[in-house]
Amino acid sequence: MKIIIWLLGALPLAASVMLLSYLPDSVPVHFGIDGRPDVWGSKYNLVLLSLVFMLIPLLFQIILALLEKQAKTAGDEKKQIQTRANIKVLLIVGICIVSVIDVLYGFILYSIFDASSEDSGSLIIKAACVLTGILFIVIGNFMPKTKKNGLIGLRTTWSLYNDNTWMKSNRFGGFTMMIMGAAVIVSSVFVPPEAAVPCLLGVVTASAILLTVYSYIVYKDELKKGGE
Numbered sequence: 001m002k003i004i005i006w007l008l009g010a011l012p013l014a015a016s017v018m019l020l021s022y023l024p025d026s027v028p029v030h031f032g033i034d035g036r037p038d039v040w041g042s043k044y045n046l047v048l049l050s051l052v053f054m055l056i057p058l059l060f061q062i063i064l065a066l067l068e069k070q071a072k073t074a075g076d077e078k079k080q081i082q083t084r085a086n087i088k089v090l091l092i093v094g095i096c097i098v099s100v101i102d103v104l105y106g107f108i109l110y111s112i113f114d115a116s117s118e119d120s121g122s123l124i125i126k127a128a129c130v131l132t133g134i135l136f137i138v139i140g141n142f143m144p145k146t147k148k149n150g151l152i153g154l155r156t157t158w159s160l161y162n163d164n165t166w167m168k169s170n171r172f173g174g175f176t177m178m179i180m181g182a183a184v185i186v187s188s189v190f191v192p193p194e195a196a197v198p199c200l201l202g203v204v205t206a207s208a209i210l211l212t213v214y215s216y217i218v219y220k221d222e223l224k225k226g227g228e
Contacts, residue, residue: 133184140177158219
């Protein structure tokens with residue numbers, strides 16, 4: 001499955017190279033909050049952008065290597081099983097994240113070829129927000145399946161206290177992430193492009209605060225029960 005992440009991560013680069021001769025010399029490289037392009041640059045910037053996207057598979061490779069090392073050096077069988085479970089979750093989530101980036105890059109290329117349309121930039125912003133919402137739902141679905149660790153999942157000082165605080169925090173976190181994803185998708189579809197990103201940031205900020213507070217409440221409850 002690692003090779004799938006790398007192959008998906010390389011798709012934007014392959015598309016950029018193949019379409020380079022068909023692209024206009026000047027392309028939009030930044031869009032304002034209203035969806036209109038406000039910075040233009042060379043078409044070769046797209047190749048640079050696709051190279052930056054390759055850092056994402058690299059990041060997953062590093063995290064997977066750390067988890068695999070933990071699995072090999074774990075002192076007991078339970079820890080090994082938990083770490084292998086986290087590796088499977090991370091592989092699936094990694095494939096989903098890179099796939100979302102590929103789709104978003106497809107929208108970027110489409111907007112460049114359809115630069116005559118005033119809605120092309122707005123389409124990118126809305127697509128990015130909707131895809132982010134879908135990604136939140138996917139991540140939320142897998143969060144309860146993670147086991148206590150310091151690399152993936154809802155990681156706070158309190159959620160990491162013991163297995164119970166981890167399980168409860170990530171179960172609630174998964175539910176919250178899915179609700180957050182649905183809220184982001186709905187708001188992105190119905191609000192104007194200039195309001196889509198602020199709505200996304202607002203939902204993410206509120207959810208982050210809620211999850212942090214909840215993990216603390218679970219931790220305090222566990223202390224009262226005398227959990228270790």
